[in-house]
Amino acid sequence: MSIWIQRSDDPGPHGTGPLAGLRVAVKDNVDVAGLPTTAGCPDYAYLPDRDAPAVAALRAAGAVVVGKTNMDQFATGLVGTRSPYGPVPDSRRPAFISGGSSSGSAVAVATGAADIAIGTDTAGSGRVPAALQGIVGIKPTVGVVSTEGVVPACRSYDCVTIFAADPARADQAMGVMAAGAPGRAWPADTRLAAPPRPTVAIFADLPELDPVWRAAFDRTVTALRQRGATIVEIDPAPFLAAARLLYDGALVAERYAAVGEFIETHPNAVDPTVASIIRAAREIPAHRLVTDRAELERLRALAMDSLGDADALLAPTTPMHPTIAQVEADPIGVNSRMGTYTNFCNLFDLCAVAVPAGMAGESCFGITVFARPFEDAVALDIAVSITGDAEITRPWPLAVAPVCELIVFGAHLRGQPLEHQLHALGARWAGPVRTAAAYRLAALDTTPPKPAVTRCEGGVSVAGERWLLAPAALGRFLAALPAPMQLGAVELADGTWHTAFGCDGSAAADGKDISEYGDWRAALAAGAVG
Numbered sequence: 160m161s162i163w164i165q166r167s168d169d170p171g172p173h174g175t176g177p178l179a180g181l182r183v184a185v186k187d188n189v190d191v192a193g194l195p196t197t198a199g200c201p202d203y204a205y206l207p208d209r210d211a212p213a214v215a216a217l218r219a220a221g222a223v224v225v226g227k228t229n230m231d232q233f234a235t236g237l238v239g240t241r242s243p244y245g246p247v248p249d250s251r252r253p254a255f256i257s258g259g260s261s262s263g264s265a266v267a268v269a270t271g272a273a274d275i276a277i278g279t280d281t282a283g284s285g286r287v288p289a290a291l292q293g294i295v296g297i298k299p300t301v302g303v304v305s306t307e308g309v310v311p312a313c314r315s316y317d318c319v320t321i322f323a324a325d326p327a328r329a330d331q332a333m334g335v336m337a338a339g340a341p342g343r344a345w346p347a348d349t350r351l352a353a354p355p356r357p358t359v360a361i362f363a364d365l366p367e368l369d370p371v372w373r374a375a376f377d378r379t380v381t382a383l384r385q386r387g388a389t390i391v392e393i394d395p396a397p398f399l400a401a402a403r404l405l406y407d408g409a410l411v412a413e414r415y416a417a418v419g420e421f422i423e424t425h426p427n428a429v430d431p432t433v434a435s436i437i438r439a440a441r442e443i444p445a446h447r448l449v450t451d452r453a454e455l456e457r458l459r460a461l462a463m464d465s466l467g468d469a470d471a472l473l474a475p476t477t478p479m480h481p482t483i484a485q486v487e488a489d490p491i492g493v494n495s496r497m498g499t500y501t502n503f504c505n506l507f508d509l510c511a512v513a514v515p516a517g518m519a520g521e522s523c524f525g526i527t528v529f530a531r532p533f534e535d536a537v538a539l540d541i542a543v544s545i546t547g548d549a550e551i552t553r554p555w556p557l558a559v560a561p562v563c564e565l566i567v568f569g570a571h572l573r574g575q576p577l578e579h580q581l582h583a584l585g586a587r588w589a590g591p592v593r594t595a596a597a598y599r600l601a602a603l604d605t606t607p608p609k610p611a612v613t614r615c616e617g618g619v620s621v622a623g624e625r626w627l628l629a630p631a632a633l634g635r636f637l638a639a640l641p642a643p644m645q646l647g648a649v650e651l652a653d654g655t656w657h658t659a660f661g662c663d664g665s666a667a668a669d670g671k672d673i674s675e676y677g678d679w680r681a682a683l684a685a686g687a688v689g
Contacts, residue, residue: 216339
C-alpha cells in the first residue's frame with residue numbers, strides 16, 4: 160500500500176505500560192532501530208541502530224511499531240504526493256490528496272491500520288493531513304519533544320507530532336512522548352488550563368478559503384460562541400506575511416543545509432518539485448537569512464500584539480481539499496495554498512492542536528487551535544470543547560511542566576466568587592479533597608466571606624478542592640493574598656501533606672465556628688455564613 164514504506168516483521172513483545180499493545184506507525188524520517196530511514200528517498204536510506212527518543216518513549220510505554228510510513232520526500236510538501244513510493248491518497252476518496260508531509264502516518268490512523276502515529280511538522284505536516292483525514296494532530300511547542308533521530312527539514316522549526324483518532328488518545332501518547340523524549344525545558348509560569356469562557360481570536364479575513372469551507376468554519380465559530388467563548392477578530396496580515404517567508408524567503412536555506420549536498424550529488428534520486436524547492440536555496444546569501452529572521456521577529460511581535468488578551472487563535476487548518484490531479488497540474492501553487500493557515504505556526508513558536516470539525520461538502524473539515532508557546536494545555540482544552548469529546552482532566556503538559564498544588568476551601572472553590580483569580584493564573588481544577596479529621600472551620604467577617612481552616616485537637620475533616628498551577632503563578636497568588644489569609648501545609652485524609660489556604664490563628668479565633676458542617680458550601684446553603 161502507498162501509505163507504507165516498510166512494515167515491521169518483528170514489532171517486538173507487547174509492553175505493560177500505559178500504551179500497552181497500541182499499534183504505532185512512524186513517519187519515515189524518524190529512526191526506528193532495524194528499519195531503514197529513507198525520508199521518502201530510497202537512495203538516501205540508512206539503517207539506524209537505535210530508535211529516535213520519541214519512538215523509544217512510546218515503545219517503553221508498551222506501544223508496538225507496525226511500520227514506517229510514506230511521506231512527502233524530505234518532509235517538503237503538504238500534499239502527500241511527492242514520493243517515489245507513490246502518492247498517498249485520501250482514506251475516503253482516492254482521487255483526492257491525503258495531505259502531507261506526514262501523509263502515510265495520518266492515513267494509517269484514519270484507516271485503522273494504526274492506533275497512533277508519529278509525524279513531523281515544520282510548515283503544517285502534522286496538521287494538514289489530520290484535517291483532511293478527520294483525525295487529531297497535536298503539534299507541541301517547538302522543541303519540547305526531542306528531534307534527535309529525525310532527518311531535519313528546517314532544524315530550527317521542526318517538531319515531532321502525534322496523530323490519533325480522538326483527543327484523549329492523542330493526549331495520552333503525546334504525554335508519554337514528551338516525558339520520555341524531553342527537549343526544551345518548560346518555564347515556571349506555564350498556564351495549565353484554558354478559562355471556562357475563553358477569548359478566542361479569529362482572522363478578520365480568510366483568503367484562499369473555499370466558500371463551502373468558509374461556511375463550515377463559520378458554523379464552528381458560532382458553536383464555540385454558544386458555548387460561552389468570546390470571539391474577537393484580528394488582522395491576519397503579520398501571520399500570512401510570515402507564512403510566505405518560510406518558502407519565498409531565505410528561511411528555506413535550512414532545507415538546503417539539511418539535504419542540499421545529497422541532492423547535488425544524487426540529482427536523479429530526488430522528486431523534481433522537491434529538488435527545485437531545496438536547490439533554489441543554494442545561492443541565497445547569508446545576509447538575506449539574517450534579514451529575513453529579523454523580519455520574522457518583527458512580524459511575530461505584531462502578531463502577538465494583535466492577539467492581545469485572547470487565550471488562543473482559531474483558524475481553518477486548510478483552505479480546501481484538492482485532487483491528486485490538481486496537485487500534479489500545479490504542484491507549487493496548490494501546495495502553497497495548503498499552507499496558508501499553517502506555515503506561520505512554528506515560525507512564531509506557537510503550539511497547535513488540529514481537530515475535526517464536521518464536513519465541508521464531501522471533505523473532512525478541520526480546524527486548528529493555536530496558543531502561545533508552552534500553553535499547550537490551553538490549546539487542547541479549547542480544541543476538546545470544539546469536538547465535544549470528554550474533558551481531558553490531566554492533559555499531557557502536566558506530565559512535563561513544573562506544577563504546584565493548591566488546596567482551597569472557600570471563596571476560591573468552583574462556582575464561588577474568587578474562582579476567577581485561579582483561572583487568571585492558568586490554574587487547573589483537579590478534583591475534590593478532604594482534610595484529615597484534625598481541623599477547625601470558621602467563617603471570617605470579610606467581603607466576600609472566607610473560611611479559616613486551622614489545625615486543632617478534636618477537629619473535623621473539611622471538604623476542599625485541589626487546583627494545579629505553575630510555580631510562578633503560585634508565587635503571584637501568595638504575594639497578592641490579603642491578611643489574615645496565608646498559605647501553609649495541610650494534611651489530607653490520605654495522610655499526605657499539601658500546600659493549602661490557612662489563616663492567622665488569632666483571626667480564626669475571632670471567626671464564627673462552622674466546623675459542624677465540614678464543608679464551606681454546606682455552611683453557605685444552611686445560611687451559617689454571612
